[in-house]
Amino acid sequence: MSDIQYEKHSQVRLITINRAEKMNSLDFAANDELVDIWKEFDADETARVAVITGAGDRSFCAGADLKTYSLNFARTPAPEFRKKYTNGPGFGGITRNLDIDKPIVAAVNGFAISGGFELSLACDLRFCSPNAEFALQDAKWGFHACDGGLIRLPQIVGMGHAMEIILSGERIDAEHAYRIGLVNRIYPQAELLGKTMSYAQMLASRAPLSHRFAKEMIRTSMGMNMPDALKAESRSFRDFAMTADLEEGLSSFRERRDAVFTAS
Incomplete structure (x- = not known):
C-alpha cells in the first residue's frame, strides 16, 4: 500500500x-x-x-x-x-x-x-x-x-x-x-x-480566483512596507475585477442564491 x-x-x-x-x-x-x-x-x-x-x-x-x-x-x-x-x-x-x-x-x-x-x-x-x-x-x-x-x-x-x-x-x-x-x-x-x-x-464553494489572488497577495506582501503592500493589494483586486466569477458573485447576491464559481 x-x-x-x-x-x-x-x-x-x-x-x-x-x-x-x-x-x-x-x-x-x-x-x-x-x-x-x-x-x-x-x-x-x-x-x-x-x-x-x-x-x-x-x-x-x-x-x-x-x-x-x-x-x-x-x-x-x-x-x-x-x-x-x-x-x-x-x-x-x-x-x-x-x-x-x-x-x-x-x-x-x-x-x-x-x-x-x-x-x-x-x-x-x-x-x-x-x-x-x-x-x-x-x-x-x-x-x-x-x-x-x-x-x-x-x-x-x-x-x-x-x-x-x-x-x-x-x-x-x-x-x-x-x-x-x-x-x-x-x-x-x-x-x-x-x-x-x-x-x-x-x-x-467559495470563489477559487479570490482564494488564489488573496493567498498570493498575502505571501508576496510579507516584508513589504505598509504603503507598498496596500498598493499591491489594490492592484491585485483590479487584476481580477473583470472576471466571470466576480460577475457571478454579484449576480448571486442580487438574486439571493448561492454562487456557482467556475474559476474564470
Whole structure:
C-alpha cells in the first residue's frame, strides 16, 4: 500500500500520510511521493481545496523518519541534496519552494513534531483533536528547525510564543495551541476528519480566483512596507475585477442564491 493516500471528494482532495506504524514520519521515498501529490493537486483544475492528515489516531506527522532519513542524508552528496531539497520543495513538499494558491487545511490528529509541525505550519488552517501535541524539538538534539518553523511560527503566533516553543523544544497541547492562535478549531478525535472535510467543502464553494489572488497577495506582501503592500493589494483586486466569477458573485447576491464559481 502507498505511503501517501490521495482521495477525491468532489472538489476537495484528502491527502493521508499512511505510515501509522512509523507515527506517520516521512522517509525520503514518502516525502518525494508527497511532493508529487502536491504538484498533482496544484495542477488539477477540478481540485479546489486540500485536507492533509495522518493515518490512525496517534500522530499527524512525527517529522522525518530519522532511522532511514539520516542514512540517506549522509549518502546524498551535498550538491545533489541542495538541488533537490534546499532549492526544491522542502520537507513534506509545501514547506519550501512549492507555492500553492489553493486553500490547504491540516487535520492534526495527534503528534505534530518537528518536520510534521512545520508541515502543518505551511497549511493555511489547522484543526486538531484534543490529543494533539506540537513541538519543534530540534534544540534538544543540537540543531534548529529548517523547513519553515523559524519563519512561519512567529508570523502565526507572535514572537514571544514562537520563542518559547523554539528555544525550549517542549511540547504544547491542543488547548495551549488554540489559546495562542496556532490552531483554528479543536474537534473530538472521532469527529475531526469529518468536520475538517465539511469545512473544506464549504471552502470549495467559495470563489477559487479570490482564494488564489488573496493567498498570493498575502505571501508576496510579507516584508513589504505598509504603503507598498496596500498598493499591491489594490492592484491585485483590479487584476481580477473583470472576471466571470466576480460577475457571478454579484449576480448571486442580487438574486439571493448561492454562487456557482467556475474559476474564470
